[in-house]
Amino acid sequence: xxxxxxxxxxxxxxxxxxxxxxxxxxxxxxxxxxxxxxxxxxxxxxxxxxxxxxxxxxxxxxxxxxxxxxxxxxxxxxxxxxxxxxxxxxxxxxxxxxxxxxxxxxxxxxxxxxxxxxxxxxxxxxxxxxxxxxxxxxxxxxxxxxxxxxxxxxxxxxxxxxxxxxxxxxxxxxxxxxxxxxxxxxxxxxxxxxxxxxxxxxxxxxxxxxxxxxxxxxxxxxxxxxxxxxxxxxxxxxxxxxxxxxxxxxxxxxxxxxxxxxxxxxxxxxxxxxxxxxxxxxxxxxxxxxxxxxxxxxxxxxxxxxxxxxxxxxxxxxxxxxxxxxxxxxxxxxxxxxxxxxxxxxxxxxxxxxxxxxxxxxxxxxxxxxxxxxxxxxxxxxxxxxxxxxxxxxxxxxxxxxxxxxxxxxxxxxxxxxxxxxxxxxxxxxxxxxxxxxxxxxxxxxxxxxxxxxxxxxxxxxxxxxxxxxxxxxxxxxxxxxxxxxxxxxxxxxxxxxxxxxxxxxxxxxxxxxxxxxxxxxxxxxxxxxxxxxxxxxxxxxxxxxxxxxxxxxxxxxxxxxxxxxxxxxxxxxxxxxxxxxxxxxxxxxxxxxxxxxxxxxxxxxxxxxxxxxxxxxxxxxxxxxxxxxxxxxxxxxx
Numbered sequence: 227x228x229x230x231x232x233x234x235x236x237x238x239x240x241x242x243x244x245x246x247x248x249x250x251x252x253x254x255x256x257x258x259x260x261x262x263x264x265x266x267x268x269x270x271x272x273x274x275x276x277x278x279x280x281x282x283x284x285x286x287x288x289x290x291x292x293x294x295x296x297x298x299x300x301x302x303x304x305x306x307x308x309x310x311x312x313x314x315x316x317x318x319x320x321x322x323x324x325x326x327x328x329x330x331x332x333x334x335x336x337x338x339x340x341x342x343x344x345x346x347x348x349x350x351x352x353x354x355x356x357x358x359x360x361x362x363x364x365x366x367x368x369x370x371x372x373x374x375x376x377x378x379x380x381x382x383x384x385x386x387x388x389x390x391x392x393x394x395x396x397x398x399x400x401x402x403x404x405x406x407x408x409x410x411x412x413x414x415x416x417x418x419x420x421x422x423x424x425x426x427x428x429x430x431x432x433x434x435x436x437x438x439x440x441x442x443x444x445x446x447x448x449x450x451x452x453x454x455x456x457x458x459x460x461x462x463x464x465x466x467x468x469x470x471x472x473x474x475x476x477x478x479x480x481x482x483x484x485x486x487x488x489x490x491x492x493x494x495x496x497x498x499x500x501x502x503x504x505x506x507x508x509x510x511x512x513x514x515x516x517x518x519x520x521x522x523x524x525x526x527x528x529x530x531x532x533x534x535x536x537x538x539x540x541x542x543x544x545x546x547x548x549x550x551x552x553x554x555x556x557x558x559x560x561x562x563x564x565x566x567x568x569x570x571x572x573x574x575x576x577x578x579x580x581x582x583x584x585x586x587x588x589x590x591x592x593x594x595x596x597x598x599x600x601x602x603x604x605x606x607x608x609x610x611x612x613x614x615x616x617x618x619x620x621x622x623x624x625x626x627x628x629x630x631x632x633x634x635x636x637x638x639x640x641x642x643x644x645x646x647x648x649x650x651x652x653x654x655x656x657x658x659x660x661x662x663x664x665x666x667x668x669x670x671x672x673x674x675x676x677x678x679x680x681x682x683x684x685x686x687x688x689x690x691x692x693x694x695x696x697x698x699x700x701x702x703x704x705x706x707x708x709x710x711x712x713x714x715x716x717x718x719x720x721x722x723x724x725x726x727x728x729x730x731x732x733x734x735x736x737x738x739x740x741x742x743x744x745x746x747x748x749x750x751x752x753x754x755x756x757x758x759x760x761x762x763x764x765x766x767x768x769x770x771x772x773x774x775x776x777x778x779x780x781x782x783x784x785x786x787x788x789x790x791x792x793x794x795x796x797x798x799x800x801x802x803x804x805x806x807x808x809x810x811x812x813x814x815x816x817x818x819x820x821x822x823x824x825x826x827x828x829x830x831x832x833x834x835x836x837x838x839x840x841x842x843x844x845x846x847x848x849x850x851x852x853x854x855x856x857x858x859x860x861x862x863x864x865x
Contacts, residue, residue, distance in 0.1 A: 427492020
C-alpha cells in the first residue's frame with residue numbers, strides 16, 4: 227500500500243483563543259506552565275506542519291487539539307471529513323474514531339471505582355467475573371496487571387473488528403467466546419492486550435450494574451461536557467451525521483470505508499471530536515478536575531499517572547493505563563490508537579501542563595502522529611542532545627543481540643501465530659559499532675551507553691536487551707513499553723523458514739519436471755518400476771499440495787479489502803480459509819508416504835544410488851515442511 231496522491235485542499239479556519247476557552251470551558255483560568263505557549267505562533271506552526279503531513283501522506287482530514295493548563299490553545303480541523311461533499315473537519319462536531327486511545331477512558335473508569343473502594347487493583351479478577359479465567363499459572367491476574375498490559379494473555383485478532391451491526395457481539399459474548407490462552411506469568415511480560423482492557427471494562431459494567439457505555443457517559447463524559455462522545459455502536463442518531471469518513475488511498479484513488487464495529491468495546495470503540503478530547507486532557511492535566519467538575523480525586527489521578535510497571539528502572543514503562551516515555555527531558559503520558567481507517571495520538575506533558583491530541587482519517591496518520599508531537603516538543607520545549615560514541619568493544623557485546631525478534635504480543639495457539647513470522651523486528655550491527663533496528667517499516671540506530679543498554683543516535687529514546695533466567699533475550703523500547711519482543715530461536719525465523727519451504731517446493735517441482743522428462747524418454751524401467759513410480763507420484767502430490775497451500779495462503783493474506791486496506795480476514799473468516807486448512811493434512815500424509823518409500827528404496831535398492839540420495843533429500847525437506855506447519859499451528863489439530 228503506497229501513499230502517493232492528494233485530492234484535497236486544506237481548510238484554514240481558526241478561532242481566537244479567548245473564544246475557544248469560553249466555548250470549551252467557561253471557567254476561570256488556573257496557573258499556567260512557566261513556559262507558556264503563544265497561541266498565534268502555535269497555530270501558524272501547526273498549520274504549516276499539518277499541511278505538509280496531510281499532503282505528503284495523502285490524508286484527507288485531521289482534528290487537532292492542544293491545551294495548556296485549563297486553556298485550549300488550539301482546536302482546529304484540517305482538510306475534509308467528507309471528501310466527496312467537501313465537508314470540512316469541525317473540531318467541535320466532527321467525530322473521529324480514536325481506536326485504542328479510548329482505553330484511557332476505560333482506565334479512568336476503573337480508577338474511579340478503585341477510588342470508591344469498589345475495585346481492588348490487587349485482587350484476582352475472577353472475584354468480579356461471571357466466568358473463570360483459568361489458573362494456568364499460580365499467580366492470578368489482577369486489575370493492576372490489566373492496567374499495565376502484563377496479564378500474560380496471548381493476542382487474538384478474531385472477532386475484534388466486524389463490518390456490520392448484525393455481526394457485532396455484546397461485550398459479554400465477545401469476552402466469553404474469545405477467551406485467550408494465558409502464555410506468560412502475570413506481571414512479567416509487557417504484551418499489549420485488547421482483551422485485557424475489554425475485560426476491565428466488563429468488570430466496570432458488572433460492579434456498577436450499568437452497561438459500560440452508559441457508565442462512562444454518566445461518570446466521565448457528562449461531567450466533562452463531552453457531549454458529542456460515545457462508545458455506542460452504531461452511533462446514536464444525533465451523532466451519526468457528524469462522523470468523519472475513513473479513507474484508504476490506493477493507486478491515486480481515495481476509497482471510503484464504513485463504520486468499523488469493535489466487539490471489544492472498552493478497548494477502542496469510542497467516537498469523539500477533538501474538542502471533547504481537549505476537555506479530557508485538561509481534566510487529567512489538572513489531576514481529575516475541569517472547572518467545577520471532578521472525575522477523579524487528586525490523589526487518585528496522581529496514582530493513575532504514576533509508574534506501575536517497567537521491565538527495568540532505566541526505562542519509563544507503564545503508568546496506570548497511560549504509556550510513558552521521555553521526550554526532551556520531559557516525562558510524557560501518552561496513548562496511540564488505530565483502526566484500519568483512523569489513526570490517533572494523545573500526549574500529555576504534565577510538567578508543562580500541556581496536552582496534544584490529533585486524529586487522522588487515513589492510513590498516513592499512523593506515520594506522522596509521533597513526528598507531529600516530537601516537532602511540537604522540539605519547538606516549544608527543546609532540549610540539547612549529545613550524540614553517543616559507542617565504546618570500542620561495543621560490537622563484540624552487541625553480537626549476541628543480533629537477529630530476528632518477535633513481539634510478545636502475539637498468538638501462540640492458533641494459526642494467527644504465523645503473523646509473528648510476517649512482521650519481525652530485525653537487529654543488525656553497523657560498521658560504527660552501533661545497532662540498527664528495522665521495525666514496522668522504520669529504521670532506527672542506537673549506540674551503546676551501558677552493556678545491553680542503548681540510546682538513539684538522534685534523540686533520547688532508549689532500548690534495552692535483557693537476558694532472562696532461561697537465556698532468552700528480550701528487547702524493550704523506552705517509548706514502546708507494552709510491545710516487548712524476544713529474540714526468536716533460529717528455527718522460528720523467517721530466514722530459516724522461507725528457504726526451507728521455498729527450497730522444498732523448488733526441488734520438488736524440478737524433480738517432477740525431471741521425472742516427466744525421464745518418463746517421456748522411457749527411462750527407468752525394471753521390476754521395481756511400479757513401486758518407484760508410486761514413490762514419485764507421492765512426492766509429486768506433495769509438491770502439488772504444497773504449491774496449492776502456499777498460493778492459497780498468499781491469496782488469503784493478500785486479499786485486501788479495497789475500502790479498508792487490510793486483508794479481508796481481518797474482519798472475518800473468508801471462504802477460502804476452510805479449504806486452505808485442509809491442505810496441511812494432505813501435505814503431512816504425502817510427506818509420511820515419502821518417508822516410507824525412502825526407507826523402502828534403500829532396502830530394495832530402487833534406482834541408482836544418486837536417485838535414492840536425491841529422493842532422500844527431497845523427503846527430508848518434505849518432513850521439514852511438515853515440522854514448519856506444525857510449529858506455526860497449521861497442524862495443531864492433529865495433536
